[in-house]
Amino acid sequence: MGAKYAVDFQRSSHASQLTVGNLSAPGSSMRRVRCYFLQLSSEATAADNAGLWTLQRTTANGTRTSVTPIPIDMADAAAVFTAGENHSGEPTYTSGEILLNTAVNQRATYQWQAPPGGELVIPATANAGLGLKLTMTAGLTVTAQTHCEE
Amino acid sequence: MTARRRGYARIFDPALAKPIEKDTTTCNHCGAIVHMHDDEGRALSGVLVHCHGCDKHICVKCAEVPKCVTLERRIEQMEASAALRRAL
Numbered sequence: 001m002g003a004k005y006a007v008d009f010q011r012s013s014h015a016s017q018l019t020v021g022n023l024s025a026p027g028s029s030m031r032r033v034r035c036y037f038l039q040l041s042s043e044a045t046a047a048d049n050a051g052l053w054t055l056q057r058t059t060a061n062g063t064r065t066s067v068t069p070i071p072i073d074m075a076d077a078a079a080v081f082t083a084g085e086n087h088s089g090e091p092t093y094t095s096g097e098i099l100l101n102t103a104v105n106q107r108a109t110y111q112w113q114a115p116p117g118g119e120l121v122i123p124a125t126a127n128a129g130l131g132l133k134l135t136m137t138a139g140l141t142v143t144a145q146t147h148c149e150e
Numbered sequence: 151m152t153a154r155r156r157g158y159a160r161i162f163d164p165a166l167a168k169p170i171e172k173d174t175t176t177c178n179h180c181g182a183i184v185h186m187h188d189d190e191g192r193a194l195s196g197v198l199v200h201c202h203g204c205d206k207h208i209c210v211k212c213a214e215v216p217k218c219v220t221l222e223r224r225i226e227q228m229e230a231s232a233a234l235r236r237a238l
Binding site: 108146 | 156157158159160161162163164165173174175176180181182183185199220223232236
């Protein structure tokens with residue numbers, strides 16, 4: 001069994017689709033990553049705002065603020081995969097490779113738990129990854145969290 | 151047929167007395183998360199197709215492709231082609 005990590009993404013929403021965060025394999029010494037938990041939410045003052053979250057495969061990270069994956073077991077070493085949030089330059093998304101597309105109202109919180117063997121897999125390929133995008137009324141702080149195994 | 155690989159999704163909406171819960175399945179070809187129920191808890195029909203190639207469930211989009219390429223196989227191909235590019 002591999003080491004498990006928690007990754008937290010945050011950004012201010014935008015009316016056009018923008019990336020909240022992404023996970024990716026590094027440029028070398030890659031390992032497969034399996035994501036088994038995902039949570040999408042907003043900590044902005046409760047209001048009715050429609051939102052569309054999309055999880056899609058990526059091949060390049062874009063320009064982002066780095067996020068350090070936190071080992072769930074503190075005895076584990078630092079993660080090899082990388083993560084980032086609050087992109088100023090969008091990642092390169094693979095056309096058609098959408099793994100989740102779900103509409104969630106700003107008031108609501110969405111959680112997904114993978115079945116054993118049904119995790120979202122990032123291949124051990126340089127810079128391959130997953131990006132999480134959101135369309136929602138501008139200016140609302142949104143948070144996403146994922147747990148992954150490496 | 152092999153057992154279905156079921157995960158679950160929950161939506162916590164303060165306007166509702168209890169969370170919306172849905173079973174989910176991961177497509178064995180592309181890895182997409184497929185919700186098995188609508189927000190009212192009714193089972194959705196036609197969101198999954200049985201693939202006779204891998205004997206697993208796949209999403210409707212992958213069912214349109216007349217070839218069985220499992221997610222594991224696709225990931226192996228991606229890793230192999232990346233390794234080949236590095237070697238050149």
